[in-house]
Amino acid sequence: MTDATRPASLPLAVLLGHTADAISAVRGGTSLNDVLARCPAEARPGTQALAFHAMRWLGAAEVVRRSLVPKTPPPRIDALLLGALALLWPPGGPPYADHVLVDQAVSAARRRWPASASFVNAVLRRFVRERESVVAAALNDPLGRWNHPAWWLERLRRDWPGEWEAIADADNAHPPMTLRVNARRSTAAAYVARLAAAGIEAEAGPGHAVRLSRPVAVARLPGFAEGEVSVQDAAAQRAAELLAAAPLAPGAHVLDACAAPGGKTAHLLELADLDLLAIDRDPARLARVDETLARLGLRARTLAADAADPPAWWDGRHFDAILLDAPCSASGIVRRHPDVRWLRRASDIAVLARTQARLLDALWPLLAPEGRLLYCTCSLFRAEGQEQIDAFLQRQGDAVIAASPPSPGHLLPLPDNRQARPAPASSGADDGFFLTLIEKNRDHKHP
Ligand SMILES: C[S@@+](CC[C@H](N)C(=O)[O-])C[C@H]1O[C@@H](n2cnc3c(N)ncnc32)[C@H](O)[C@@H]1O
Structure with a gap:
């Protein structure tokens, strides 16, 4: 949490109460977005900042709570304790002074569950007193050290034996705010100059991407309401760029098969004049796609x-190009959705992979000969990326990976290392993604 995002509007005790509700809800399977949508408007920004922090350090908080209180407290008290312990973390950089956080957490307990106030006080004060040894022990537990569920870490380790530790750490970093400049209106370099004139520091590229040095409210972005710019990570921007690189002829018939909220639909239309069908x-x-396009x-x-x-729904007219941005685990965008690792279950990955395969197989016959299908997911798991495509190529004899432009495959969300791009490519400070461009081979003879 930075000073800019640190909540100041309401008493911390009130926000800690809402944060405890958010932790309980996520542990019960509700996403943070849904929880925050139900939070009173005046408490939402503050609760969001605290809840995001809590999600990043929830594993450590759980291990610490278990070591201090082996018998699990009632769920809501447990959630308050976890939120407070997460906010006393990481060592060396917690967002509040110890005494402020402890006093406010006790006050939150007193407001909501008065009988638990002295218990909350005792646990948190003991943590502060014994912090050094408790933290050292927590860091020896994989859940405490990496802040991801065991099954998730196991899958990361299996898929990325050389990179899993860096990925798990990168998942707790704060993501950059990246913009996509509307190619019909401007260029990245020209927009960076406009931002500079407005006192906003940013760097241009690649393509139409502009990365801000610090997040700002979209209302402060010059020309945002007029459609000059959108918020979209640079890795996500590669999807439309790859599909349109061929290039797509004016009036090309294009399908965006999983379109909402419309980031890639809009990008495609900024790059070419298309006859585009966006479905979700x-x-x-889907209503958000219409809003995005209208802006x-x-x-x-x-x-x-x-x-x-x-x-x-299909009228029988083949598509020249198809974008399939399939539903996935979102394991590449944990920085932006820190609750996602706690919401997913190990069994979800096979279910998602089956859905992705079903979508690929159902859409492939709709593509014209020599047409191109761009498959992407914001996942790092190979089952939703390379393995998915390897199996698809086995099933569909007329499908080949397009030779040009080359498909990046898996992009890992590791700290910026654009200078030396090892294989697999790191997406620098951008999100984790998988992108493959597949072509329909006209000459293929069906057996
Ligand atoms: C990763 S999001 C798409 C993001 C979007 N392409 C963008 O760039 O803004 C996946 C979307 O797929 C939709 N979806 C999931 N299963 C679907 C299906 N069987 N048919 C159509 N849409 C589906 C979800 O509702 C969700 O909006």
Whole structure:
């Protein structure tokens, strides 16, 4: 948490109470976004800042709580303790002075569960007193050291034996705020100059990406309301760039199969004049595609439908290009959604991989010969990336990886190392992603 995001509006005790509610809800399977949407408006920014911090250090907080109180307290008291312990972490950089945090957590307990106040006081004061030894012991426990569930770490270790530790640490970093400059209106370099004139520091590139030195409210971005710029990570920007690189002829018939909230739909339309159909299964999320396109002055046909069931919506006209940004674990964007690792279950990955395979197989026949399909996920897990595509190529004899432009495959969200790009490529400070461009081979003879 930075000074800019540190909540100041309401008493800390009130925000700690809401943060405890958020931790309870996430542990019960509700996403932080949904929890925060239900939080009273005046408490939302503050609770968000505290809850994001708590999600990043929840593993350490759990290990510490268990060592101080072996018998699990009632869920809401436990959540308050976990939130407070996470906020007394990491050692050397907690966002509040110990005495402030402890007093406010006790006050939160007194407001909501008065009988537990002295217990909360005793646990937190003991942590502060014995911090050095308790922290050292917590760091010896993988949950305390890495702040990810055991199954997640195991999968990361198996998929990325040389990089898993750096990935797990990078997951707790604060992500950059990156913009996509509307290619119809400006360039990254010109927009960086406009930002500089507005007192906002940023660097241009690659492509239409502009990375801000510090996050700012979108209302402060010059021309945001007028559609000159959107917020989108640089790794996500590679999807539309790859698909449009061929290039796509004016009027090309394009499908964005999992479109909401419309970041990549809009990017495609900024890059080319397309006859684009954007579909998403979720009507509420699909409405956000329309909002995005309206702000940017772009046009597409939007449809609420199941992309895996073309007979229900396809008119029989083949697509020149298809973008499949498939539902996935979101394991590449843990920095932006720190709750995701605690929400997912180990069994989810196989279920998601089956959904992705079903979408790929259902959409492939809709692609014209020599057409291109861009498959991407914001996942680091190979089952949702390279293994998924290897199996697809085995199933579909007329599918080949496009030779040009080269597909990046897995991009890892490691600290910036653009100078030396080892394989697999690191996406620098950008999100983790998997991107592959697949071409339909006209000459393939079906057996
Ligand atoms: C990763 S998000 C897409 C993000 C979007 N492409 C963007 O750039 O803003 C995945 C989307 O797939 C949608 N989805 C999941 N299963 C689907 C299906 N069977 N058919 C259509 N959409 C689906 C979800 O509702 C979700 O909005």
